[in-house]
Amino acid sequence: MPEQRSDPIGRVTNALGSPALGAVVGIAGLAVPVIGWAVERVNVKVLLLVQSVLILVLVAGHLWMRKAYIHLRKANNLKAMDDARYYDLVRSQLERELISDYGEIADGHLRVYASEVPRLSVLLIKTLTEAHSEPQRILAADLTTNPALLTQRREYIAANRRFTEAGGRIDRLFIVYRDDLVKADFAGPLLELIGHHRDLGVTCGLAVRDRLRADQAVDVVVFAAAAVLVEEEQGDAEYNRGRSSVYFKGVERWTGRFESVWGHGADSAPRILQAYEAAVRPMLDAGAWDDDRAARTVDTF
Numbered sequence: 001m002p003e004q005r006s007d008p009i010g011r012v013t014n015a016l017g018s019p020a021l022g023a024v025v026g027i028a029g030l031a032v033p034v035i036g037w038a039v040e041r042v043n044v045k046v047l048l049l050v051q052s053v054l055i056l057v058l059v060a061g062h063l064w065m066r067k068a069y070i071h072l073r074k075a076n077n078l079k080a081m082d083d084a085r086y087y088d089l090v091r092s093q094l095e096r097e098l099i100s101d102y103g104e105i106a107d108g109h110l111r112v113y114a115s116e117v118p119r120l121s122v123l124l125i126k127t128l129t130e131a132h133s134e135p136q137r138i139l140a141a142d143l144t145t146n147p148a149l150l151t152q153r154r155e156y157i158a159a160n161r162r163f164t165e166a167g168g169r170i171d172r173l174f175i176v177y178r179d180d181l182v183k184a185d186f187a188g189p190l191l192e193l194i195g196h197h198r199d200l201g202v203t204c205g206l207a208v209r210d211r212l213r214a215d216q217a218v219d220v221v222v223f224a225a226a227a228v229l230v231e232e233e234q235g236d237a238e239y240n241r242g243r244s245s246v247y248f249k250g251v252e253r254w255t256g257r258f259e260s261v262w263g264h265g266a267d268s269a270p271r272i273l274q275a276y277e278a279a280v281r282p283m284l285d286a287g288a289w290d291d292d293r294a295a296r297t298v299d300t301f
Helices: 007-018 019-038 044-068 084-097 103-107 114-130 153-165 185-199 251-262 269-286 291-299
Strands: 111-112 136-142 167-174 205-206 220-223 227-236 241-247
Touching: 044 241, 084 114, 084 227, 103 136, 111 114, 114 227, 114 241, 136 251, 153 167, 167 185, 167 251, 185 205, 185 269, 205 269, 220 251, 227 251, 269 291
Parallel strands: 136 167, 167 205
Antiparallel strands: 111 241, 136 220, 220 227, 227 241
């Protein structure tokens, strides 16, 4: 949305973009020729001058509107999106909020940067419920190198809670390096983070990053069968670094990647997490951490 300004220039530009002024100018543009035709004594030069002023006002208002508002292109082919209703709701909301210049969304792809990701993530979760997309499920894979970072995204966590309370399901996969898993100062915050997500109604799983292929070790969130948010460059919100993309097409491919790591049965990510917890939590609680024992546990996964 345009920035609200209280200075004289701002008041003038806001007036130029006013729908009321546009309506008045339009009516006057129609009325002036009629009046000139009805009143024979009206000077033609005066009439042309008035018409010229009205046209200039309309042009100025139009130019200001183009500068102040970002208009998103319509989808090239709405039916090409995996979930057309979901896509259209997200696109409409972005046009209202104008987080950034999102012109490329017409092609089913949206690029966002570090500071924008949290707000967009909340929007994608909220829209999942509004669009009644099926399945009402979110698959999230987190490349976890600092558990504390994930606890700082309060709005995103709150959106997760609302989603699960509304009947949605969230599966969150924590992808962690082996060397981190065998350290007490990492294991403690990690299990605390996992407990927090479980309190939100999230089903959690664990995978060892060293065991995964490059295409599996990706920070990604899949929203039903409607969209996928992929972190392409590690984010740093403080310096507005990092780049992510949202795709509204080809979501099934990302779902398959997630499920290949999540797995089933005894080797599934939730079972691996359960085994890890069973081995390391007693050591943490007793304050008697054993690096070798932790390493042996992780190496069995």
